[in-house]
Amino acid sequence: MALGKDYVKQECSLARALEVVGERWTLLIVRDALYGVRRFGHFQTHLDIPRAVLSARLQSLVDTGVLDKQGHDYVLTGTGRDLWPIVHSLARWGDRNFSDRGPCRLFVHIGCSEPIDAGGACPACGRVVPPEELEIHPGPGLDAARQDPVSVALRSPHRLLEPVPV
């Protein structure tokens, strides 16, 4: 993010985190990765991001240890997967405050068949559920007349292996 000399000195945890995931596009890339996207071209199709920018972001995420590059696949590390509750909470915050129709998508813990809460935890089992144990369903925030390409294309996020037409 290049916040500049002063933030490093400030010894602020939040600033340090934002140096890693605070740049434009970065958290959207991480979200896609949490949904199971691994390939350059699939990120590109989904996000409609300039290739040069995507290249730089992926490189940076590899450098900081959020992604690991395995052949042509970018796969989340533990550090990266650890971002899931944050990504989820932020999306829910967006829903609560800037959507007049509620969430665009609903996440159901496959094991318990319960929708997870705003913090990403399953009310039934109490755990923060990682994305690979979730089913995605279209929510009321989506245009009802339109099918949701994401939730239609897959039930579990980790079946999102092909680029989905948006």
Place this chain on the structure above:
Amino acid sequence: MALGKDYVKQECSLARALEVVGERWTLLIVRDALYGVRRFGHFQTHLDIPRAVLSARLQSLVDTGVLDKQGHDYVLTGTGRDLWPIVHSLARWGDRNFSDRGPCRLFVHIGCSEPIDAGGACPACGRVVPPEELEIHPGPGLDAARQDPVSVALRSPHRLLEPVPV
């Protein structure tokens, strides 16, 4: 953030949230506000941000309903206070993954005298504790030789009413 035309169409909750708080500086400003900062000059001193940029960010946060301008004070709305667990989780993520000495600051629920967990909840009472009920203590991630100006200047974040020398 001006992510561009496509994100709005994408009906993505996360993208919408990032349009509001995803720009550079914005989340740092929100964090300061959560710590009790309200005045233009205090944000400016703390963050060492150009006045023009700070002015634009504050205006934008007021426009989106994260802050409310009351006279010369910028005070968090419910929407803004609602960002606390997210800001806290992100900072903890930064600590866990990018600090070799642990968190820079520790947050203790005043009522229960218990440090809150990574999600911002108090282990004793189970609630997600809002910042005004927290005491800040310097953590091991801080340079031990240096006093932490934030935790020295105040015990509760909401006593951070004066600009603190950094």
Place this chain on the structure above:
DNA sequence: CTGTATCCTTAAAGATACTG
């Protein structure tokens, strides 16, 4: 003290074409 306005410099975004 709280901003706005100006000017300059740098960096990032976007579009497009090209290579392994």
Place this chain on the structure above:
DNA sequence: CAGTATCTTTAAGGATACAG
């Protein structure tokens, strides 16, 4: 398919001065 390279435009950062 997975990127690089180049070019243009736009936005942001930093310094400074000025007004309410």
